[in-house]
Amino acid sequence: MEKIIELISDEMKNAFEQAGYERELGKVTLSNRPDLCEYQCNGAMAGAKQYKKAPIMIANDVAAKLSDSSIFAKAEAVAPGFLNLTLKNEFVGAYVKKMRAEEKYGLEETTKPAKIVIDYGGPNVAKPLHVGHLRSAIIGESVKRIARYMGHNVIGDIHLGDWGQPMGLIMNELKIRKPDLVYFDDNYTGEYPAEPPFTISELEDIYPFASKRSKEDEAYKADAMACTYKLQSGVKGYRALWNHIIAVSVTDLKRNYERLNVAFDLWNGESAVHDLIPGMVDDMKKGGYAYVSEGALVVDVKEEADTKEIPPCMILKSDGAALYNTTDLATIMMRMETEKPDRIIYVVDKRQELYFDQVFRCARKTKLVKDDTELKFLGFGTMNGKDGKPFKTREGGVMRLESLIAEINEEMFRKIKESRDTSDDEAAATAQVVGLAALKYGDLSNQAVKDYIFDIDRFTSSEGDTGPYILYTIVRIKSILAKYRESGKDVQAVFSDIKAPVNDSEKQLMMQLARYNASIEAACEEYAPHKICAYIYDLANAFNHFYHETKILTEEDASRKAGWIALLALTRDVLETSIDLLGFSAPDRM
RNA sequence: GUCCUCGUAGCUCAGCUGGAUAGAGCACACGCCUCCUAAGCGUGGGGUCGGAAGUUCAAAUCUUCUCGGGGACGCCA
Numbered sequence: 233m234e235k236i237i238e239l240i241s242d243e244m245k246n247a248f249e250q251a252g253y254e255r256e257l258g259k260v261t262l263s264n265r266p267d268l269c270e271y272q273c274n275g276a277m278a279g280a281k282q283y284k285k286a287p288i289m290i291a292n293d294v295a296a297k298l299s300d301s302s303i304f305a306k307a308e309a310v311a312p313g314f315l316n317l318t319l320k321n322e323f324v325g326a327y328v329k330k331m332r333a334e335e336k337y338g339l340e341e342t343t344k345p346a347k348i349v350i351d352y353g354g355p356n357v358a359k360p361l362h363v364g365h366l367r368s369a370i371i372g373e374s375v376k377r378i379a380r381y382m383g384h385n386v387i388g389d390i391h392l393g394d395w396g397q398p399m400g401l402i403m404n405e406l407k408i409r410k411p412d413l414v415y416f417d418d419n420y421t422g423e424y425p426a427e428p429p430f431t432i433s434e435l436e437d438i439y440p441f442a443s444k445r446s447k448e449d450e451a452y453k454a455d456a457m458a459c460t461y462k463l464q465s466g467v468k469g470y471r472a473l474w475n476h477i478i479a480v481s482v483t484d485l486k487r488n489y490e491r492l493n494v495a496f497d498l499w500n501g502e503s504a505v506h507d508l509i510p511g512m513v514d515d516m517k518k519g520g521y522a523y524v525s526e527g528a529l530v531v532d533v534k535e536e537a538d539t540k541e542i543p544p545c546m547i548l549k550s551d552g553a554a555l556y557n558t559t560d561l562a563t564i565m566m567r568m569e570t571e572k573p574d575r576i577i578y579v580v581d582k583r584q585e586l587y588f589d590q591v592f593r594c595a596r597k598t599k600l601v602k603d604d605t606e607l608k609f610l611g612f613g614t615m616n617g618k619d620g621k622p623f624k625t626r627e628g629g630v631m632r633l634e635s636l637i638a639e640i641n642e643e644m645f646r647k648i649k650e651s652r653d654t655s656d657d658e659a660a661a662t663a664q665v666v667g668l669a670a671l672k673y674g675d676l677s678n679q680a681v682k683d684y685i686f687d688i689d690r691f692t693s694s695e696g697d698t699g700p701y702i703l704y705t706i707v708r709i710k711s712i713l714a715k716y717r718e719s720g721k722d723v724q725a726v727f728s729d730i731k732a733p734v735n736d737s738e739k740q741l742m743m744q745l746a747r748y749n750a751s752i753e754a755a756c757e758e759y760a761p762h763k764i765c766a767y768i769y770d771l772a773n774a775f776n777h778f779y780h781e782t783k784i785l786t787e788e789d790a791s792r793k794a795g796w797i798a799l800l801a802l803t804r805d806v807l808e809t810s811i812d813l814l815g816f817s818a819p820d821r822m
Numbered sequence: 823g824u825c826c827u828c829g830u831a832g833c834u835c836a837g838c839u840g841g842a843u844a845g846a847g848c849a850c851a852c853g854c855c856u857c858c859u860a861a862g863c864g865u866g867g868g869g870u871c872g873g874a875a876g877u878u879c880a881a882a883u884c885u886u887c888u889c890g891g892g893g894a895c896g897c898c899a
Contacts, residue, residue, distance in 0.1 A: 272841090272842090274840095274841050277879075277880080278841090287879085311842090312879085526896075526897080541824065544896065548897090551897085556899050557896095560899095590896095650861090651860095678836095683828085683892075694861035695847075695861075696847040696848060701861075704862075708859060769846085770846095773846095777864095779863085783857065821859085
């Protein structure tokens with residue numbers, strides 16, 4: 233359905249037109265002086281010059297046309313030329329009642345559905361997830377859900393790091409630790425075992441060990457590189473072993489991402505495009521795009537309009553080896569063939585902006601993508617500790633994601649036990665749900681591009697702009713609805729009983745609900761989950777204010793009570809749908 | 823050196839397609855549970871929006887310069 237701001241603007245534009253002024257001057261915005269009015273229009277001042285008239289005269293002319301408006305209870309012209317607007321209660325009530333009847337509470341899906349691939353997550357196999365992987369997962373997941381909700385066809389691709397030097401390091405070290413494995417026997421011709429010859433914890437132990445040693449030991453490093461080569465050139469045993477590494481690692485990654493309520497549609501890795509690289513490189517040479525510079529194969533990506541130096545995009549290193557640019561470009565090529573996306577969004581650290589700019593330009597220049605394929609870089613800032621520096625453990629190391637989550641859950645558990653008498657089991661289960669909300673809301677409520685400070689005390693607090701506060705509000709509503717049901721009434725029966733508001737806090741709540749479709753749409757267009765956070769925070773505030781002023785269950789007027797129950801149910805639905813778009817959920821009790 | 827980005831209350835952040843007294847939260851000081859979860863609600867103090875100039879009837883918002891933090895700048899990603 234049409235956004236409430238548009239209905240209001242249309243009414244105002246009509247008035248401008250009727251009064252003999254340009255229609256577009258009637259644009260209405262949310263009031264920045266809530267003490268004076270609910271919405272405002274500044275068009276009279278913008279039009280003063282054009283019509284050579286004092287703004288207040290224009291405003292008066294327009295206000296006169298609105299005296300019998302079905303939308304405005306009050307439309308007054310105020311010096312120097314503001315039009316201050318107050319909505320009719322009936323109008324607000326009717327709008328919200330209509331929202332209730334719609335599947336997506338008044339949100340209209342996009343009229344131009346696009347096929348979108350979102351590249352996020354980006355973990356490496358055989359390495360545990362750490363806090364550096366957190367933002368990509370959280371933001372990417374939310375952006376994916378929002379776009380999908382808006383009606384786009386969205387594919388989430390994890391883009392696994394599963395192919396380069398790390399694989400050789402692991403295999404080489406494995407060869408040293410378990411030399412008798414059949415995978416290393418070049419003369420072995422039988423079937424390889426189905427069971428992997430290692431566990432995930434062994435794997436996670438091997439990589440850092442091998443990585444460290446390779447930096448100190450040249451011969452060791454050479455052996456590892458030989459292993460990488462054997463893998464990449466398709467030696468059977470190495471391929472089989474590699475499959476085990478991937479399988480064990482992916483199982484573990486899936487478990488960890490699941491805990492974060494993050495899910496990918498595609499688990500492709502760099503390995504998936506390995507075979508495409510030679511052909512792609514050939515095409516770039518044949519097309520006259522790629523040439524040798526300083527020993528390396530590069531494609532120029534400078535453009536006329538550039539104000540800065542853009543170095544060429546490197547396709548092959550001077551030793552002939554592929555690098556990340558190569559796999560990223562080949563991945564674009566593969567996606568264009570298989571998914572045929574209209575848009576590819578990369579949710580990665582903002583420091584990679586220049587790098588991706590080069591890759592995008594190169595992809596465009598070499599015709600890997602169509603002219604109208606949109607390549608979007610969605611960069612995010614660093615998660616910092618309280619000292620403003622990149623987040624570290626107390627010992628100064630990189631914190632594992634599991635540890636971070638455990639720490640939050642512990643804190644949540646403590647808070648639950650403090651405030652309520654519940655069993656340890658229930659408290660632990662609730663702590664997980666609320667903890668995830670604390671973590672994700674803490675991240676998403678900031679603009680993605682900015683660095684932010686991770687503060688466990690602040691994020692887990694139920695005071696202020698936090699996940700737990702939002703969840704607490706939902707739980708309160710659920711509790712009232714549950715009690716209503718217990719009294720033998722049916723919430724569903726009063727589903728659409730919403731009426732015009734009878735007091736100010738109810739009206740405020742309704743007007744906030746009415747902004748739902750505009751908020752979600754803006755969040756989608758701008759890839760800005762933080763706008764949803766801001767919206768639901770305002771909504772939760774509006775509800776809690778209403779809650780304190782209104783005794784709902786003890787209301788004697790049955791019709792009025794039914795209207796409130798319907799309003800509460802709508803508020804709950806809007807809040808729960810919104811947090812689902814952010815990637816977390818609410819418990820029934822907390 | 824070049825380019826990008828950020829600088830708003832003691833702290834953490836909104837607002838930035840220009841509009842009336844710059845908003846939240848935390849912290850601080852008060853007040854509110856015979857009543858639907860007080861993990862809540864309300865009241866109060868606190869800011870020359872880093873600085874300067876310009877455009878405009880109107881600038882936190884646009885332009886230029888400047889200071890400060892962070893970042894990027896061909897064989898890492």
